[in-house]
Amino acid sequence: MLCLVxxxxxxxxxxxxxxxxxxxxxxxxxGLPEYDIRRPLTVTGTNLLGLIKHLATWEARxxxxxxxxxxxxxxxHWDDRSARGSDLWVTKDETREHITGLYQGAQRHADATITAxxxxxxxxxxxxxxxxxxxxxxxxxxxxxxxxxxxHADILREQLDGRTGIAAWDQRPADPAAREARYAxxxxxxxxADPAKQPTDFELLCVVVxxxxxxxxxxxxxNRRQITLRxxxxxxxARVDQCRGDPALVAIPPRGSxxxxx
Numbered sequence: 594m595l596c597l598v599x600x601x602x603x604x605x606x607x608x609x610x611x612x613x614x615x616x617x618x619x620x621x622x623x624g625l626p627e628y629d630i631r632r633p634l635t636v637t638g639t640n641l642l643g644l645i646k647h648l649a650t651w652e653a654r655x656x657x658x659x660x661x662x663x664x665x666x667x668x669x670h671w672d673d674r675s676a677r678g679s680d681l682w683v684t685k686d687e688t689r690e691h692i693t694g695l696y697q698g699a700q701r702h703a704d705a706t707i708t709a710x711x712x713x714x715x716x717x718x719x720x721x722x723x724x725x726x727x728x729x730x731x732x733x734x735x736x737x738x739x740x741x742x743x744x745h746a747d748i749l750r751e752q753l754d755g756r757t758g759i760a761a762w763d764q765r766p767a768d769p770a771a772r773e774a775r776y777a778x779x780x781x782x783x784x785x786a787d788p789a790k791q792p793t794d795f796e797l798l799c800v801v802v803x804x805x806x807x808x809x810x811x812x813x814x815x816n817r818r819q820i821t822l823r824x825x826x827x828x829x830x831a832r833v834d835q836c837r838g839d840p841a842l843v844a845i846p847p848r849g850s851x852x853x854x855x
Contacts, residue, residue, distance in 0.1 A: 656703035703735070
């Protein structure tokens with residue numbers, strides 16, 4: 594059966610996907626203190642509130658001046674070298690409410706542009722090698738950017754407290770033991786695939802660990818015993834599942850051994 598796809602249908606689908614990605618990204622801030630939404634969580638400084646600020650800035654540009662519909666609030670000019678990178682982090686004077694409000698304002702402005710113009714409406718992006726564009730091209734660009742950064746936010750939030758999902762309704766109770774076991778299974782498979790990680794025999798100290806967060810040992814209990822295990826050739830941690838099959842047990846080299854250098 595022949596299905597006729599209209600421009601309005603395509604625009605509606607792209608717009609709905611963009612709305613969903615925006616909402617998921619904003620939700621990643623939910624319940625976090627000021628420090629956690631601002632602090633750098635990668636070596637390049639990626640942080641949650643900075644992602645929001647970045648997307649607000651570029652959505653305002655793409656759906657604003659590109660189509661002769663400037664965003665009403667001041668933005669750094671796109672070629673202002675002194676402001677380069679400033680959209681990726683937040684100063685102490687920029688509040689959570691200000692940054693999220695800026696993003697919501699950019700969204701409203703973008704939504705108005707999307708509603709008012711057809712997909713083949715012409716625009717001009719001076720920082721692109723081929724600056725003449727259409728609304729369709731810009732919708733695809735902004736949707737791609739937003740979903741990419743929403744994925745970054747997924748990983749950052751999981752690093753902070755283990756929370757995953759795209760909204761409150763998407764939450765499931767976390768099972769720390771199951772997560773630890775899955776982590777150990779994947780780690781074991783990764784080590785098995787790398788010749789540099791092949792096992793050697795040496796004496797290890799087995800320590801019971803109470804897991805407070807995902808992959809974050811907390812409150813070591815004094816329940817130690819000497820056992821011989823096979824661990825990575827590099828002298829790192831033994832595989833978690835080799836500590837008597839208990840995912841809460843992590844093997845570490847005993848102090849004073851040749852392996853730990855003390």
